[in-house]
Amino acid sequence: MSPRELDEDDVRVRPGRGSRPRTRIRPEHEDASGAVVVTVDRGRYRLRVDDGRFVSAVRARELGRRAVVVGDRVAVVGDLSGGADALGRVVRIEPRTSVLRRTPDDNDPVERAVVANAEVLVVVTALADPVPRPRLIDRCLVAAYDGGLEPLLCLTKNDLAAPDELLSLYEPLGVAAVVTGPSSGLDELAARLAGRISVLFGQSGVGKSTLVNQLVPDAFRAVGDVSGVGKGRHTSSSAIAFELPGGGTVIDTPGVRSFGLGAVTPVRVLAAFGLDVVVEECPPGCDHLAGTPGCALDSADASPARLDSMRRLLVALSADD
Numbered sequence: 001m002s003p004r005e006l007d008e009d010d011v012r013v014r015p016g017r018g019s020r021p022r023t024r025i026r027p028e029h030e031d032a033s034g035a036v037v038v039t040v041d042r043g044r045y046r047l048r049v050d051d052g053r054f055v056s057a058v059r060a061r062e063l064g065r066r067a068v069v070v071g072d073r074v075a076v077v078g079d080l081s082g083g084a085d086a087l088g089r090v091v092r093i094e095p096r097t098s099v100l101r102r103t104p105d106d107n108d109p110v111e112r113a114v115v116a117n118a119e120v121l122v123v124v125t126a127l128a129d130p131v132p133r134p135r136l137i138d139r140c141l142v143a144a145y146d147g148g149l150e151p152l153l154c155l156t157k158n159d160l161a162a163p164d165e166l167l168s169l170y171e172p173l174g175v176a177a178v179v180t181g182p183s184s185g186l187d188e189l190a191a192r193l194a195g196r197i198s199v200l201f202g203q204s205g206v207g208k209s210t211l212v213n214q215l216v217p218d219a220f221r222a223v224g225d226v227s228g229v230g231k232g233r234h235t236s237s238s239a240i241a242f243e244l245p246g247g248g249t250v251i252d253t254p255g256v257r258s259f260g261l262g263a264v265t266p267v268r269v270l271a272a273f274g275l276d277v278v279v280e281e282c283p284p285g286c287d288h289l290a291g292t293p294g295c296a297l298d299s300a301d302a303s304p305a306r307l308d309s310m311r312r313l314l315v316a317l318s319a320d321d
Helices: 134-147 164-173 186-193 208-215 266-272 304-318
Strands: 033-041 044-049 054-059 073-078 088-093 099-102 112-116 120-126 150-156 176-179 197-201 240-243 249-252
Touching: 033 054, 044 073, 044 088, 054 073, 099 134, 112 197, 120 134, 120 186, 134 150, 134 164, 134 266, 134 304, 150 164, 150 208, 164 176, 164 304, 176 186, 186 208, 197 208, 208 249, 266 304
Parallel strands: 054 088, 120 150, 120 197, 150 176, 197 249
Antiparallel strands: 033 044, 033 073, 033 240, 044 054, 073 088, 099 112, 240 249
16 A cells, blocks of 8 residues: 555544533532432432421432432422332432441441431340340440430340349430330330430341331331341331421331441540540540559549440440440
């Protein structure tokens, strides 16, 4: 082939991705509607708009990787008609008042938000079948104190075992408790949750979904039996928020078998009890546990029983639940 001169037809120019220049200025979405995330399912969000409508939505690109969780207050735009094919976009997550977090395990420092803006963490524990796991309860309490939630201990199945031992274990911490059974305790629990945003949390098989069905008669949450080895079956596969008949919201969550606290530090736990200033007087490297020489907690203004209970929570940070 004989050589020839190149002309403009020989130059290939890769087309750009768009005709408009990119900008970092994002729209303010001043016309966005306010809503609350009711449930999350594989990247789709079910929202309750402030006017009472329920709509489906996806996350807008400008949110990046920030997680949207049940309980979040959000701003949503797009098709909010609520029709079968209607789809909105979550464009903003409002500041959270509290966050219930957990990590996959204690060696993972990356926290995952489970529920946002809840006021009460209801730690649901069966008195028997499955057997209570105090270490798991301790870890749930740590997460509540760390996340800004008020803990409430709900002991179910009082027809199978007495609650006295567990109640005495958490009384020094001042944790409120409700004991429920087939025909008792529900009215007291409903009264404590009325007008508030609460989240039910606990291991599988303890009766969370049963409680939700009793508190919200039209919830129709699936209920399963406990397996033959004493471990509950997961009957709830996702967190979902329900409106209580007397006002307020209750959030049911899937059952858990562990609760990672990889990102929680002892100081964050002690701060919930107002003792973070006290431990500033501790020697370097102090673990704040009983018997540690020079620990300032020993001179703190707290009863011995309460101090022992708080230290038990610190042990829960490093102990397998």
